[in-house]
Amino acid sequence: MRADWSELAQAAERNENGQMVGVRVEWAGACQPPRVELEGRYCRVEPLNDAKHAAQLFDALHRMPGGANWTYLGHGPFSVLEDWRRWVEESAALDDPQFYAIVDRTDGEAIGLCSYLRIAPADGSIEVGFLNFSPRLQRSRLATEAMYLMMRHAFALGYRRYEWKCDAQNEPSVRAAQRLGFTFEGLFRQARVNKGRNRDTAWFSILDHEWPARRRALEAWLDADNFDSDGRQRTSLSQIVAARP
Template identity: 75%
Template sequence: MRAEWEALAQPAEQIATGQSVGLPVPGWSGAAFPPWRALHGRLCRIEPLAIEAHGAQLFDALHQMPGGANWTYLSHGPFAKLEDWLAWMRGSIVQDDPQFYAIVDVADGAAIGLCSYLRIAPADGCIEVGFLNFSPRLQRSRQATEAMYLMMRNAFELGYRRYEWKCDAQNEPSVRAALRLGFTFEGLFRQARTNKGRNRDTAWFSILDHEWPARRRALEGWLADANFDDQGRQLRSLADFAACHEHER
């Protein structure tokens, strides 16, 4: 356990008292609170969540999976009727944190997923991505990867030092997605909360600012048109690109 701790810990130095402390962060004055604005990609857009633009479309898109499987690990939903979903949206879009967005397919303008920034701490330089809900059309698509890339890129450009991903430890697709996207698993918070009357152990993942350049190059390489054939099939995996950039900064 100590070896794992030391492998994850950031560099430190010893001060006059003989104690070890973290290294100084020169010129640190905090990150910027994320402005509620659209993020534009080639395949998708991240748009501030809006009832008129996204409400009905997202209700239909996110209620297609049998048994509402895409809602199992979320603290809200599924919703029996459109009015209930719109009421949830009204209460959510007035908040600064979480800050909700719709994921929109550039090809036809359809809203096909939901995401957010949350636990936004500009003074500490820490921000989390969460409340992810992908429709069947968005799941395992290039748009899904691009959406997560756009959210990451925006956060680091705003000056954040730490980008977090947390999920129910039983949510295997979310765990796999975090690892695929280049997040580092940091640990398991046992009995962190209850969700829909059940225990939730929370798995924590992160990407740090000095890790981002290599993650960015891997994601951009994978997303490039040259990495896909005429049938839209990938030629190289994201793991392959990540391995090529593993030791870069």
């Protein structure tokens, strides 16, 4: 989804000085995400734990030729398990980013990594990031469900704004954001230097008043009846979104 500035701008009103200001917000506030397990039909999203997840994730995330799944991340790949364990141990202790492992419910294997970050309860804004999906997780029901579980949890905690940011050259991430129902807000040019290369950052978001429609579409796509006996989708998420504006 994409819109120009006039379409993206929120409602406003005139104050006593004749200035245009944002409308008043009746909002109870958001909570710091607790470290809880998010249970889905196909996957679990578990707080990252060195002893439980490090070895499994090291194996799962180092299977792509050339380490292609690490290209747009600021860290990795890791040549030895000990270095990876150190990164996992340090990262699991952080409050922001707050890291999670994506676990396949069929066998309990950790096959991907994600996090909440830039957590701002006072503003009601939170971002999903540090996404690293193994070949087994990529383009799967589990990947979509994991992102759905993270979204659902954030909005349940009272957040008004859920962000997705990625390297503008990371086409799979851009497509994933659009497929999941995020709105493209703009490009931050030369936002960072990542592994010695320029990074323009693409910004996407879903707002709280948009979430109910996104939730219905995601739940309809994830429903078991949407897949045949071979696991092939009957209706794509984009088709469901188009049919359920």
